[in-house]
Amino acid sequence: MVDNHTSTGTGGLGEILVSSRSLAEYQAMFALTEDDLGRRILDCPGGAAGFTAEVSGRGGDVTACDIAYFDDGLERVAATAVAEADRGNRYIRERADAYRWTFFADPDDHQRARHRSAQQFVAHTRTSPQHYIPARLPALPFPDNSFDLVLSSHLLFSYADDLDYDFHLQAITELTRVAVAEVRLFPLMPVGSSVRYPRLEELMDELSRWGIRSRIMKVDYEFQIGGDEMLVCRIGR
Ligand SMILES: C[S@@+](CC[C@H](N)C(=O)[O-])C[C@H]1O[C@@H](n2cnc3c(N)ncnc32)[C@H](O)[C@@H]1O
Incomplete structure (x- = not known):
């Protein structure tokens, strides 16, 4: 297991x-249909989304889970959510040319x-904290087949300098x-990069040996240039 709570980050973030x-x-990122939104969904990591x-x-019916929710972390995440949004926004402003507007x-x-x-996150954590579960990939506190659809944005591949290949394999x-x-x-690309995670093909091959079929799909969303x-x-094979 990777303890990535204190990470060095990538791309200057x-x-x-x-x-x-x-x-x-x-x-837009996940090409979600109205039908998809009616399924039992896990958002991992949920962050302050x-x-x-x-x-x-x-x-x-959505559950969010995140390493940051451990030990009263949900309140901490709520207290710092706007400041974190500003930190992300500063990063993007300084590199506005690397983004598609x-x-x-x-x-x-x-x-x-x-x-x-x-x-919206802050208000919801106050009324419905049961939707936010502490969890540390690559191990999740849920039984097999708990959700119809699992979404994972801006952790795997994004932080490839912090999270090694084995972490990616185990987490997926x-x-x-x-x-x-x-x-x-x-x-599918690291923060600050405009090319795919370099070991993606190898990872897909290995997933397939483990009985997990994977395919790359283009979506109608591109913010990080090339990240669509x-x-x-x-x-199943
Ligand atoms: C960039 S945020 C993405 C949040 C959300 N998906 C979004 O797109 O707004 C990355 C999140 O990954 C969480 N995280 C980092 N390492 C993790 C791990 N090993 N297991 C679960 N969550 C982790 C962080 O706490 C952070 O909230």
Whole structure:
């Protein structure tokens, strides 16, 4: 198991960001349909994303889990969510040319959207903390096949300098264990990079030897330039 709680970070970002993406961003990154949103979903890592709050508000069934929720961490994450959104926004402003400004109009729009999601996260953790479960990949505290759909954004592949190849392999295997149907991971490139995780093909081959079928799918979302692909994993050859 990798203890990555205090990470050195990649691409100049520093410690792994506890970020706040919205339902709209998740829909675009993971090509989520209305049917998908009606399934039992696990968001791992959930960070301070507004996704769980927003889908729950529409009557959906989402659980978020994250290493940062351990030991009263949920309150800490809520207290720092807006500051973390600003840290991420500063990073992006300093490198605005490395991003595609289509989903977000400009860095101010990005900051507003992340603040909104952080605030939705904070409000939801106060009323419904049971949706936020402490968990440390590559081991999850859920029985096999607990969720129809598992989503994982901006940890695996994003922090490839911190998380080694074996961590990726074990984490994806574990995410697949708790999924009935499918695991979707986004993006496939490290923070600060514009090329795919270099060992992706090797990883996909190894997953296949472990009985996990994976394919790369283009999605209609690109913020990090070149980052418009997700990995879809399913049990079975
Ligand atoms: C960049 S955030 C992504 C959050 C959310 N998916 C989003 O897109 O807004 C990365 C998250 O990974 C969490 N994390 C780091 N290592 C982890 C691990 N081993 N197991 C579970 N979560 C982890 C961090 O605490 C952080 O909240």
